[in-house]
Amino acid sequence: MTDNLFQYLLRLGDDRLVLGHRLSEWCGHGPILEEDIALANIALDLIGQATLYLKLGAETEGKGRSEDDLAYFRDAIEYRNVQMVELPKGDYAFTTVRQFFFDVFSYHLLEQLQSSRNSEIAGIAAKGFKEVRYHVRHSSEWVLRMGDGTEESHSRAQKAVSELWRFTAEMFQADAVDRAMKDEGIGADLDAIKPKWDSVVTDVLNRATLAIPSDPPAMTGGRRGRHTEHLGHMLSEMQIVARSHPGAEW
């Protein structure tokens, strides 16, 4: 039970930490000033949410680790995020489409988790839900603008949708941990989220004149620690200061 809860909190935390870090890579490189600021803001929200879940996770584990220990001193195979969030940031269309796919998932996930029987998860989710509302607004609006924009923006957005599509199913794949948490009234019902995600994503992609790929989503394994080659590279950059100077403060 405790181990299931710990694993569940790692999933919630790692998805947001890894995606938040990928977004933070845009800081100073955004296509326009407002978007640079927007992505840094969203990155901050996601890393803030990750901190809360990992802190709770570390307390649940009860081995004296902190949220920082979990973030900076775990290797890639110990990370439990879905593979989609660890992919390199790509161009702005790729970042935006990925963010949209994740935001719509996170919106429905946190909507459910607000009524988790674990009051701490419920409280953290309630706060995060308010943030994800404006994250979805931001990413969906840009998917519409880019898809239904110029020839160039359309082709880039379509390429991003095609590349990312096979990674999307992993978000909804429930394993023993998800089922146990759902049965205890702590976790979310991923099966119930899938049709809602499909409905919103289909609606937005249609209006953005973007085609939904027909190839079956295939990439999975992140929840078991099986990642793409990209996560290790990302972590080496994210973790180097903490590992080079353990215990350092400023």
Add this chain to the structure above:
Amino acid sequence: MSGAEVLDLLRNVKDPEIPMIDVVELGIVRDVSFENDAVRVDVTPTYSGCPAMQVIERDIVATLRSHGFENIVVNTIYSPAWTTDWLSEETRQKFRDYGIAPPTGAASYAGGIAELVSLRRARPTIECPFCRSVNTVEKSEFGSTACKSIHFCNSCHQPFDHFKAF
């Protein structure tokens, strides 16, 4: 010293990003209680990743310590989630005086995905804090801090921040 007196003391602690507002009126400090010889301050974060929270917690401890408290516990609570609905009219006026448009409307959310995906969604009319004109336009939902959005006043041609209803 009573809980109410400690709360009064904590009105000296300001939000570093909006220094005219103290942490009690902002709703970050939720409660003060005493356990044995310790004073416990319940706080709730505004946004999940707000970097000001660490500074605020440090300032709370420093303020109480300078008034003779030795055993201070700052306890973070998440429920109920912080909302700008808690801000009084007096506090909202302080925002205006500082050049920031206060939150407009309630943060409550009726639900429904249409609001999330439409470029034509209804946006609240934000009043310019300088000239009170409502002829303003939202430039970006994301500003210098997580809690603010960027607007422009077409009447007095001033850009301004808006403290988002959240």
